[in-house]
Amino acid sequence: MSTPAESQCNPVHVAIIMDGNGRWAKARGLPRNAGHRQGAGNVREIVRASADLGIRYLTLYAFSSENWKRPKEEVDELMKLLARFLKEQAKEIRKQGLRFRTIGDISAMPADVRELLEKTIAESANNNGGTLTLALNYGSRQELLNAVKLYAEDVQAGRARPETLDWQTLSSYLYTADMPDPDLVIRTSGERRVSNFLLLQGAYAEYYFCEKNWPEFGRADLEEALRSYRARERRYGMTGEQLREKDNCQDSLPTS
Numbered sequence: 001m002s003t004p005a006e007s008q009c010n011p012v013h014v015a016i017i018m019d020g021n022g023r024w025a026k027a028r029g030l031p032r033n034a035g036h037r038q039g040a041g042n043v044r045e046i047v048r049a050s051a052d053l054g055i056r057y058l059t060l061y062a063f064s065s066e067n068w069k070r071p072k073e074e075v076d077e078l079m080k081l082l083a084r085f086l087k088e089q090a091k092e093i094r095k096q097g098l099r100f101r102t103i104g105d106i107s108a109m110p111a112d113v114r115e116l117l118e119k120t121i122a123e124s125a126n127n128n129g130g131t132l133t134l135a136l137n138y139g140s141r142q143e144l145l146n147a148v149k150l151y152a153e154d155v156q157a158g159r160a161r162p163e164t165l166d167w168q169t170l171s172s173y174l175y176t177a178d179m180p181d182p183d184l185v186i187r188t189s190g191e192r193r194v195s196n197f198l199l200l201q202g203a204y205a206e207y208y209f210c211e212k213n214w215p216e217f218g219r220a221d222l223e224e225a226l227r228s229y230r231a232r233e234r235r236y237g238m239t240g241e242q243l244r245e246k247d248n249c250q251d252s253l254p255t256s
């Protein structure tokens with residue numbers, strides 16, 4: 001029997017909205033870009049901690065479809081940091097046997113970044129030590145529009161029939177097609193919003209909001225988020241009694 005404080009297993013898929021780099025810098029009298037540099041360093045720490053904690057899927061919101069609206073010099077710095085991160089992380093990805101992938105429209109990323117992304121994705125395609133996903137130029141609404149366009153093309157070409165469309169089929173057109181839905185979505189910096197991140201996939205996710213800014217979010221904070229997750233009961237529309245009749249690990253959405 002599990003105790004009420006730990007009623008379920010660790011999450012299979014953790015997604016993080018890494019927010020608060022700018023405020024971290026401002027609080028120290030530093031330019032926003034200094035916050036992004038510190039934040040990029042912290043990504044490495046959390047990737048390692050997450051692997052140590054046995055999280056099989058880690059998805060990090062690194063750049064939203066709306067972040068292009070920021071000042072050009074900030075966007076340029078973010079792209080530079082991303083390129084550096086990918087070069088430095090290649091060894092770590094190999095060492096940990098991680099599969100690297102992205103969600104979002106990477107065709108709009110600068111050519112050098114895109115090349116590095118494609119190289120890292122290809123090199124790690126057969127790894128099975130866990131999946132690290134960066135959400136880049138990602139927005140849920142854009143993802144849905146893209147999925148609907150692709151689906152409409154298949155209908156026009158006679159490859160799909162709207163009469164038989166179900167969620168499983170439509171979700172296979174999303175960027176996350178072969179990934180499980182996130183079990184736990186963490187947002188740092190004290191903001192309590194989802195900002196266009198995994199809106200559909202997070203339909204039954206547990207949300208955890210942390211007051212710390214991203215550069216300060218460490219291994220202990222991740223462990224605290226996992227503890228909070230384990231103490232919750234995911235019901236998927238059912239009653240608590242129905243679930244307790246089944247088993248203690250409610251990691252995934254029942255299919256029927």
Ligand code: IPE
Binds near residue numbers: 018020021022023214
């Ligand atoms: C998150 O930190 C990084 C990105 C969105 C790329 P922010 O840059 O949003 O930091 P705040 O929210 O302004 O403090």
Ligand code: IPE
Binds near residue numbers: 067
């Ligand atoms: C969400 O943070 C995007 C990323 C963390 C990459 P934002 O800072 O862009 O979100 P808003 O503008 O506060 O909603």
Ligand code: MG
Binds near residue numbers: 019020021
């Ligand atoms: Mg922000």
